Amino acid sequence: MSRGLTTLGVYLPRWRLARRALGEAMAWRTQSVGGRGERSYGHWDEDALTYAVESGRYAMMDAPTVDGVVFASTTHPFQDRSNAGLVAEALGLPAALTTQDVGGSQRAATSALIAMLEGRAPARLLLAADRRRTQPGSPQESAYGDGAVACVVSDAAVLAEYLGSTSESVDFVDHYRESGQPYDYALEERWVRTEAWVPFVRRATERLLAQCGVSAAELAHVIVPVGASVAEPLLRTLGVAPSVRADALHDRVGDVGVAHPLLMLAGVLEQCAPGALILLIGFGQGVDAILLRAGADIAAHRPASGLSAALAAGVTDHAYVRFLSHTGALSLDAGMRAERDARTAHSVHYRKHTVINGFAGGRCSACGTVQFPPAPACVNPECRAFAPQTPVRLADVPATVKTYTEDWLAYTPAPPLVYGNVAFEGGGNAFIEFTDVGRGDVAVAAPLRFVFRIKDVDAARGFHRYFWKATLRRS
Amino acid sequence: MASGIRDKVAIVGMGCSQFGERWSLGPDDLMVEAFTEALADAGIERDDIEAAWLGVFYQEQSTSKSGLPLSMALRLPNIPVTRVENLCATGTEALRGAVYAVASGAVDIALAMGVEKLKDTGFGGLPERAKGTFEDLWQPGFTPPGAFAQLGAAYAARHGLSIDELRRAMAHVSVKSHANAVHNPKAHLRNPISTEQVLSAPMVAFPLGVYDCCGVSDGAACAIVTTPEIAARLGHRDHVTVKALQLAPSNGAEMSHASWDGSYTPTTRLAAARAYREAGVTDPAAQLGLIEVHDCFSVTELVVMEDLGLSAPGRAPADILDGRYDRDGAIPCQTDGGLKCFGHPVGASGLRMAYEIYTQLLGRAGPRQVGSPTLGLSHNLGGIPNRNVASVAIFGLHQSK
Numbered sequence: 021m022s023r024g025l026t027t028l029g030v031y032l033p034r035w036r037l038a039r040r041a042l043g044e045a046m047a048w049r050t051q052s053v054g055g056r057g058e059r060s061y062g063h064w065d066e067d068a069l070t071y072a073v074e075s076g077r078y079a080m081m082d083a084p085t086v087d088g089v090v091f092a093s094t095t096h097p098f099q100d101r102s103n104a105g106l107v108a109e110a111l112g113l114p115a116a117l118t119t120q121d122v123g124g125s126q127r128a129a130t131s132a133l134i135a136m137l138e139g140r141a142p143a144r145l146l147l148a149a150d151r152r153r154t155q156p157g158s159p160q161e162s163a164y165g166d167g168a169v170a171c172v173v174s175d176a177a178v179l180a181e182y183l184g185s186t187s188e189s190v191d192f193v194d195h196y197r198e199s200g201q202p203y204d205y206a207l208e209e210r211w212v213r214t215e216a217w218v219p220f221v222r223r224a225t226e227r228l229l230a231q232c233g234v235s236a237a238e239l240a241h242v243i244v245p246v247g248a249s250v251a252e253p254l255l256r257t258l259g260v261a262p263s264v265r266a267d268a269l270h271d272r273v274g275d276v277g278v279a280h281p282l283l284m285l286a287g288v289l290e291q292c293a294p295g296a297l298i299l300l301i302g303f304g305q306g307v308d309a310i311l312l313r314a315g316a317d318i319a320a321h322r323p324a325s326g327l328s329a330a331l332a333a334g335v336t337d338h339a340y341v342r343f344l345s346h347t348g349a350l351s352l353d354a355g356m357r358a359e360r361d362a363r364t365a366h367s368v369h370y371r372k373h374t375v376i377n378g379f380a381g382g383r384c385s386a387c388g389t390v391q392f393p394p395a396p397a398c399v400n401p402e403c404r405a406f407a408p409q410t411p412v413r414l415a416d417v418p419a420t421v422k423t424y425t426e427d428w429l430a431y432t433p434a435p436p437l438v439y440g441n442v443a444f445e446g447g448g449n450a451f452i453e454f455t456d457v458g459r460g461d462v463a464v465a466a467p468l469r470f471v472f473r474i475k476d477v478d479a480a481r482g483f484h485r486y487f488w489k490a491t492l493r494r495s
Numbered sequence: 496m497a498s499g500i501r502d503k504v505a506i507v508g509m510g511c512s513q514f515g516e517r518w519s520l521g522p523d524d525l526m527v528e529a530f531t532e533a534l535a536d537a538g539i540e541r542d543d544i545e546a547a548w549l550g551v552f553y554q555e556q557s558t559s560k561s562g563l564p565l566s567m568a569l570r571l572p573n574i575p576v577t578r579v580e581n582l583c584a585t586g587t588e589a590l591r592g593a594v595y596a597v598a599s600g601a602v603d604i605a606l607a608m609g610v611e612k613l614k615d616t617g618f619g620g621l622p623e624r625a626k627g628t629f630e631d632l633w634q635p636g637f638t639p640p641g642a643f644a645q646l647g648a649a650y651a652a653r654h655g656l657s658i659d660e661l662r663r664a665m666a667h668v669s670v671k672s673h674a675n676a677v678h679n680p681k682a683h684l685r686n687p688i689s690t691e692q693v694l695s696a697p698m699v700a701f702p703l704g705v706y707d708c709c710g711v712s713d714g715a716a717c718a719i720v721t722t723p724e725i726a727a728r729l730g731h732r733d734h735v736t737v738k739a740l741q742l743a744p745s746n747g748a749e750m751s752h753a754s755w756d757g758s759y760t761p762t763t764r765l766a767a768a769r770a771y772r773e774a775g776v777t778d779p780a781a782q783l784g785l786i787e788v789h790d791c792f793s794v795t796e797l798v799v800m801e802d803l804g805l806s807a808p809g810r811a812p813a814d815i816l817d818g819r820y821d822r823d824g825a826i827p828c829q830t831d832g833g834l835k836c837f838g839h840p841v842g843a844s845g846l847r848m849a850y851e852i853y854t855q856l857l858g859r860a861g862p863r864q865v866g867s868p869t870l871g872l873s874h875n876l877g878g879i880p881n882r883n884v885a886s887v888a889i890f891g892l893h894q895s896k
Binding site for chain 1: 616617618620623628629631632633634635636637638640641642644645646647648649651652697698699700701703746747748750751752753754755756757758881882
């Protein structure tokens with residue numbers, strides 16, 4: 021058995037803003053934003069944590085269990101509350117687990133990956149996700165995207181085997197975001213290319229290749245998470261063919277922050293030949309360089325929910341104002357109903373945390389009826405026993421619509437609020453909110469799946485809470 | 496074996512305030528308006544009342560908690576006042592308290608008052624309400640129209656109707672109630688409307704448009720109850736008696752069990768069966784002279800016609816379109832305009848329905864009088880279809896020989 025990547029999952033939020041819409045909205049003041057292609061973005065009820073949960077579910081589909089979770093991001097929703105711990109509960113992982121949030125640089129995910137690859141833990145889950153806010157009209161608004169990649173690292177390297185890594189740390193401020201500030205401040209790209217990207221990556225790569233006894237010409241895929249204007253000259257200095265450069269996904273996704281190197285890796289792993297050598301670069305106040313070898317039997321282990329599936333799930337959005345509203349750049353009037361107090365009773369939340377975070381229903385020990393929420397007495401009219409209920413995770417159980425409505429009166433940042441009664445396969449019924457559905461999308465008996473999302477925002481106390489929502493099971 | 500409430504209690508006085516946007520009045524004014532009418536109707540003194548029940552739902556928006564708002568508004572002589580709340584069945588619940596008190600023999604004369612002052616929120620529609628600390632963590636941030644709208648999708652799916660077919664029948668529910676309210680001077684909305692207006696109105700919660708939703712109104716209604724013997728002694732030789740007062744709250748099955756498909760209200764069926772039994776009604780469609788049902792939304796009235804056993808399963812849309820529940824139909828429904836047009840001050844609504852049945856049974860309904868009915872039914876559905884409190888009350892005319 022060799023150390024490396026066992027599984028991988030990609031989640032991109034469903035919505036893809038057409039850059040042209042952005043460019044047209046800004047054309048009166050500048051010609052230098054917008055451009056071609058589209059960037060991914062999530063609706064108001066998503067954040068880096070919900071992205072991480074979704075990618076983690078995909079990565080865990082083929083992994084029996086993990087003993088630790090590391091969540092890399094520069095946009096963790098909580099500065100002081102374990103984001104990884106909440107993700108772990110949403111994934112239904114047992115409490116006997118090590119969890120850790122890492123951030124601080126765009127290298128957060130690649131550095132965490134190196135630590136896992138160098139470590140001896142039986143199986144660790146790495147989650148990389150970012151949802152970086154961008155100032156309207158800024159170059160970042162066009163360039164960035166949202167997304168998440170998760171992978172399991174273990175001694176069963178069926179996807180990619182770890183050959184070695186090097187790192188270099190330099191306080192090179194190509195961009196920064198001070199704590200509490202909403203937006204990045206970015207310096208001139210030409211300076212960053214010449215003074216940082218090219219020399220840092222070249223030094224690290226040469227060291228790594230020497231350490232591993234591999235020549236640059238043997239590299240089948242080079243992953244540099246940056247656009248062609250930087251990557252192409254960089255590859256020339258490395259002495260590799262332009263064709264080995266992995267797709268930076270600018271046209272379809274944008275730069276998804278700490279997850280971007282892994283997102284590009286996901287693209288490579290979908291296409292590469294067995295045994296192909298892959299150089300993975302992470303960049304940010306220094307550089308991480310990781311050498312991987314594609315699994316010999318990779319064809320049998322390519323992720324079902326990888327990059328292609330995530331790309332295919334996208335919906336192009338031409339409504340720039342909607343993008344601004346969902347990403348918090350524009351505050352639209354929501355009416356007085358939005359003033360409703362969304363205070364969380366935390367002692368209640370703790371009492372019910374497996375129910376809320378892990379979507380645990382209960383199975384009656386007397387009659388076997390699955391129900392949500394779990395209760396001291398069974399809801400089955402034929403039973404009603406005061407019998408213990410064993411937890412049943414409903415998050416991954418398919419369901420169908422019993423009833424629904426599109427409510428234009430209820431407060432939601434994205435009207436209409438769609439909700440309804442749903443029936444789970446194998447039993448269980450719930451009254452639940454829907455998400456990522458539009459007008460006319462839902463129908464009685466429509467197939468559903470569930471996603472972990474922001475439920476309510478308590479702006480007065482700087483808190484938001486999460487729960488599961490139904491969304492259409494799309495083929 | 497309990498004998499039930501049938502004919503043990505008489506209603507000797509009722510009052511109902513004007514319903515509507517009563518911007519200049521508070522809940523105390525509304526209660527006094529209803530009470531003054533009831534007192535004169537009963538022909539008793541205020542201090543003859545020995546106990547009272549107050550029904551109010553959105554306490555946050557109007558009266559605050561407890562029985563005090565009634566005791567203070569009416570300056571009652573420190574008699575027991577109990578505040579009750581059971582969602583939109585609150586008014587009927589207040590009546591139930593007063594009726595049971597008289598039936599038990601604990602008091603001779605009792606008052607049931609329901610009141611709601613809804614138009615102090617600053618926005619349209621019903622106020623926001625707290626769901627509870629746990630429910631808040633998972634339930635959708637629903638509104639009443641959104642929650643009730645779901646009956647529409649489920650009913651259409653179950654009975655193989657298109658939404659357009661269903662909406663046409665729903666539209667007639669509202670058209671009929673508007674037509675009835677024209678003849679009710681106390682009603683909130685007194686304008687006739689057309690089916691086309693209903694169908695082309697802006698959507699509130701699919702498939703409910705604006706005209707599928709009842710009025711959000713201020714108002715109060717009350718009843719003074721006593722024993723039939725005292726009623727006769729007070730000069731009410733012909734009087735209305737309570738034939739049945741039944742309540743059926745959900746126990747969670749609709750929301751959490753597969754046995755419910757979302758297309759009907761099981762609690763109404765249970766409450767109706769119990770009420771018919773208590774009242775000795777064996778053929779409701781033939782025996783009931785008029786009905787007041789909980790038409791918070793047009794679709795609610797539609798499905799409830801089946802739940803009350805008045806329309807056969809799947810037949811409600813056709814019966815409605817055939818005019819069976821119109822004022823000149825076989826079973827006149829919402830002769831006063833219903834929640835739709837009389838208005839829906841939540842805590843008052845159950846008593847407002849009783850007020851219309853009472854008025855009609857006594858032949859006092861003027862231009863909207865529907866013959867000489869001797870039995871009438873009122874129905875409330877509090878909460879939302881998947882978690883509700885249903886009440887069914889039946890009232891009868893006692894005629895002295």
